[in-house]
Amino acid sequence: MIFRSKNRFCPPSAAKTTILLCVVFFFALFAGDVAAQRRFSKNYPAGQNVRLQLINHTGTVTVIGWNRAEINITADLEAPAALIVPQNLSGTIVINLLRDNQGKEVGSVNFTIRVPYTSMVDIETRIGNLSVSNIRSGLVRARISTEGDITLTNIEASAVSAENTIGDILFDGVIQDGGSYRFSSMSGNINIRIPFNSSFRVVATAPSTRNISFGSCANQNMNYLGDGRRIVGKCGEGSATMSATNQRGTIKFISR
Numbered sequence: 001m002i003f004r005s006k007n008r009f010c011p012p013s014a015a016k017t018t019i020l021l022c023v024v025f026f027f028a029l030f031a032g033d034v035a036a037q038r039r040f041s042k043n044y045p046a047g048q049n050v051r052l053q054l055i056n057h058t059g060t061v062t063v064i065g066w067n068r069a070e071i072n073i074t075a076d077l078e079a080p081a082a083l084i085v086p087q088n089l090s091g092t093i094v095i096n097l098l099r100d101n102q103g104k105e106v107g108s109v110n111f112t113i114r115v116p117y118t119s120m121v122d123i124e125t126r127i128g129n130l131s132v133s134n135i136r137s138g139l140v141r142a143r144i145s146t147e148g149d150i151t152l153t154n155i156e157a158s159a160v161s162a163e164n165t166i167g168d169i170l171f172d173g174v175i176q177d178g179g180s181y182r183f184s185s186m187s188g189n190i191n192i193r194i195p196f197n198s199s200f201r202v203v204a205t206a207p208s209t210r211n212i213s214f215g216s217c218a219n220q221n222m223n224y225l226g227d228g229r230r231i232v233g234k235c236g237e238g239s240a241t242m243s244a245t246n247q248r249g250t251i252k253f254i255s256r
Contacts, residue, residue: 040075040084044093050137051092051133056125057082057101059108065117065134077106114235129167149188172256173199179240187235187248197256199236204244204251205229211250 046069054061058076075084082101087094097109103146106168108128115121120139121132129149130142143151144164152162157174161182162169168188174196175181183190198215204212210228214235222233238245 001190012189015075022141037072038079039079039220042073042076042086044071044073044088046071046093046119047091049118049120050116051120051198052113052115053092053096053114054111054123055096055098056109056111056123056128057106059098059110059124059128060254061099061113061123061130062127063111063115063121063132063135063220065119066114067117068114069116071116071119076110078109078142080105080107080111082106096163119172120143150208169184174198175240175242177239181240181242183242183244183251185246185249188246189249190246190251191254192242192244192252193254193256198240199205199235199238200240200242201234201238202232202242203242204231206246206249208248209246209250213250215253215254216255217253 012062013098018065050071051081052063052071060166073086075093082097084097085100097106102237118137119135120137121135122139123130123132123160124143125148126145127147128144128145129151131151132140132142132155133153138157139159140152140155140157142150142152143161144167149167150162150164150169150209152160152170153172154192155171156176157173158176158179160173163184165186167185167189169183169185169190170193171183172193175194177199181200183192206212206231207229212228212231214222217235222231224231252253
């Protein structure tokens with residue numbers, strides 16, 4: 001009997017070995033797809049004062065604060081899969097993909113990390129979007145060395161830093177008395193959404209566009225320098241410090 005396969009991978013053949021080869025070829029394709037999309041998952045116990053330090057190469061990073069005394073790290077790894085070796089160093093969870101994969105070609109790694117909402121968060125990547133939400137601690141730092149958006153929402157931290165080269169920056173949070181806040185981009189939109197009664201001293205610089213909008217603070221103690229390229233002043237009593245710099249984009253303060 002002659003076996004005639006309609007499978008596009010297997011030409012018609014009378015040999016039984018052809019069937020076996022087709023099966024092997026199919027499973028090789030399936031195994032290749034699985035290898036191209038690996039997944040990493042790990043949990044760590046965490047105290048009240050924990051710090052997350054993450055250095056990624058490329059890929060999205062999402063950090064979410066939750067009401068649990070543990071850190072949950074999941075990651076989807078594209079081929080060639082990177083090596084992920086988290087370290088717990090005296091309460092600091094360190095993930096450094098640049099160090100652990102030095103000299104290797106690796107694919108994108110997309111992280112989703114859940115931490116206690118009181119955790120300090122320090123994340124950095126080369127390409128990809130960074131998102132941090134629901135954090136109330138002493139520090140939130142997000143840096144993208146080339147391209148990607150930074151989104152910080154529901155943040156109540158005394159020190160906040162967001163820096164990218166190409167991409168938007170959104171901060172939606174609370175300005176704390178005595179806090180320090182720094183936002184910097186080369187190109188994109190910087191939007192700072194804060195309570196209308198926030199109190200801070202500010203230096204805002206947009207040398208190319210002069211597009212700086214202070215919303216409800218526009219008429220309060222503001223000095224316009226360099227024909228509007230830089231604005232120095234304060235909102236309210238000026239109890240916190242803020243710096244916003246956007247070389248070729250806009251800076252906008254939005255009251256809520």
